[in-house]
Amino acid sequence: MSNFPDFFRYGYRVKKELGSNRAGGRVTYLAVDLTTLQPVVIKQFQFAKSTSRWVDYDAYDREIEVLRKLDHPGIPSYLNSFHTADGFCMVQEYKNALSLSVSGNYSPDEIKQIAISVLEILVYLQSRTPPIIHRDIKPDNVLVDEYLNVYLIDFGFARIGDGEVGISSVVKGTLGFMPPEQLFNRQLTEASDLYGLGITLICSITNTRSDEIGNLIDISYQISFKHLVPNLSRQWINWLTKMVEPKTKARFPNAAAALRAIPNTSICSPEILFSQPKIEFISTRLGEKLTQTVKINNLAPETHLEGVWEIAPHPHDPQIQGCHSWISLQPTTFQDNHSECQITVDTSRLIAGKTYVRQILLHTNASPEIYSLDVQVQTAPITTKIQKLPYGLLTLLFLFALVVTWLFTMILNVVESGSLAIGGFGASTGAAIGLEIAAWILTTAGAPTGATAGAIAGVALGFLTLAMVWSGVVATPEASASTGVVIGLVSGIMAGVSTGTVAEDLVNKRVSQAFAVGVSLLATAAGSSFGLGFTVGFLHPFVMQVVSGTSLALIAMLLYFPLKQIRSITAHRKSERWLIKP
Secondary structure, three states, rough: OOOOOOOHHEEEEEEEEEEEEHHHHHEEEEEEOOOOOOOOEEEEEOOOOOOOOOOHHHHHHHHHHHHHHHOOOOOEEEEEEEEOOOOOEEEEEEOOEEEEOOOOOOOOOHHHHHHHHHHHHHEEEEEEOEEEEOOOOOHEEEEOOOOOOEOOOOOOEEEOOOOOOOHHHOOOOOOOOOOOOHHHOOOOOHHHHHHHHHHHHHHHHOOOOHHHHHHHHHHOOOOOOOOHHOOOOHHHHHHHHHHOOOHHHOOOOHHHHHHHHHHOOEOOOOOOOEEEOEEEEOOOOOOOOOEEEEEEOOOOOHHHOOEEEEEOEEEEEOEOOOOOOOOEEEEOOEOOOOOOEEEEHHHHHOOOOOEEEEEEEEEOOOOOEEEEEEEEEEEEOHHOOOOOOHHHHHHHHHHHHHHHHHHHHHHHHHHHHOOHHHHHHHHHHHHHHHHHHHHOOOOOHOOHHHHHHHHHHHHHHHHHHHHHOOOOOOOOHHHHHHHHHHHHHHHHHHHHHHHHHHHHHHHOOOOOEEEEEEHHHHHHHHHHHHHHHHHHHOOHHHHHHHHHHHHHHHHHHHHHHEEEEEEEEHHHHHHHHHHOOO
16 A cells, blocks of 8 residues: 555555655655646645644745746746645646756766756746745756756746845755845845855765865855866856855846856866977977977867967077077967977077977966977087098008108118119109009099099009109119119009099098098108108208198198188177077
């Protein structure tokens, strides 16, 4: 046998109990209208309950008075009322929906839609003449169905026009959801219901139960909820904070104003992920422009990321209106959950061989509002374009020429027994021929630069031999000259091949052909002059001239690149007075 009351004679059959406050004598049932077969809600006020009072009955009477005048899809309609032996019953339209206090787990966009729907209902109530103030907005009194349709129920404490607030109705509201002016029985305004709605939304966003809302309210009635939702967007934080301001004048004046001010963004703020935590540029040549791309992704679903890029000011960077002196960003603004920004640095205004660190800032609608990325730029050193000579290889060529000249000069001196002048003439002739043979060998071996060096040396030595004959410095007895030719031929071939090989290697190291031939010939000539000096003596007038001439010319060529580097560095350092410091 059912324990539900029998309302058959009134045209209703009870199916189940929806809720109750038996201490106050109030029970709510789901029933069926036997005429229309439609589900209805029956609210019963039981007179026989010892703790119930007539002021509780007044709440039903007030609700009927209010509901009779209302026609809105978000407010269940008043249908009927009747008296029974146990009390008074009010019949209301049934909505298959759950209250916010039991449903929960709504997405950010769904909570936003719930807020808009309740505000639209309040706009309707406040547009009535006189306006209606609900006075008991809380999660239990906001229903949401599976299609996200929102309904506002329980108008038992509603005030029509300028009616006063009775203390009995105040204490029956849920503490924490009543604005301070209602709690202290002061004049209510259209902003009063906004407080209850703001607290209700905070409960949904923070997953706070209705009976725990007091934990978020301090002694000055300020609501502290930001720490519970760190990803809540700042627009919604500001809007909710204004909704629950303790002072009436600090809130929105009415529901219409609150609805107009509702943020058009998602409740949750975007969550930013950068493709890299730091941007590093390494320049390989002076004045180079470098570009990198940083990607920004929004990881928070149902949110929309917006951002503005900015280069943080630096005391060493000149202030130029509208742009940065050496860093550029493209684009500077975006409205997309997946975006890219190209960062370009111009090193032409930066000091060579230095490290620069700057910051770029991203202002967003996320939390935190400002993100920073370090940009590190390593500029190219000045010496990157200076050519270096293989001094070790040239030293070996010098020593080889010295040893060969000294050795064959000693042999020639012994063989000719004092006829060094005549034998030297023959050796010079043979050496000239040997150098030309060496040039032919190098050409055949595919070393054109080396062949050029050998040929030039042979021609030069040939002219030197002719000069010796024409000047009458030596006579040319056949025996002595022929011995010198043989010795000179062998030494010429060896010196020519070694000189040409070094010249070819220098060209392969990207030294110019003219410089490679010149420095190789001078290294060989200087080595040969020193070898001759060790045999004949450095005080010999001819030897002194040859040693001095070849040595000074070789030193000049060896110092060419270092001196060029010093001049380049000096010139660049002077120009750096006008460049930007790190």
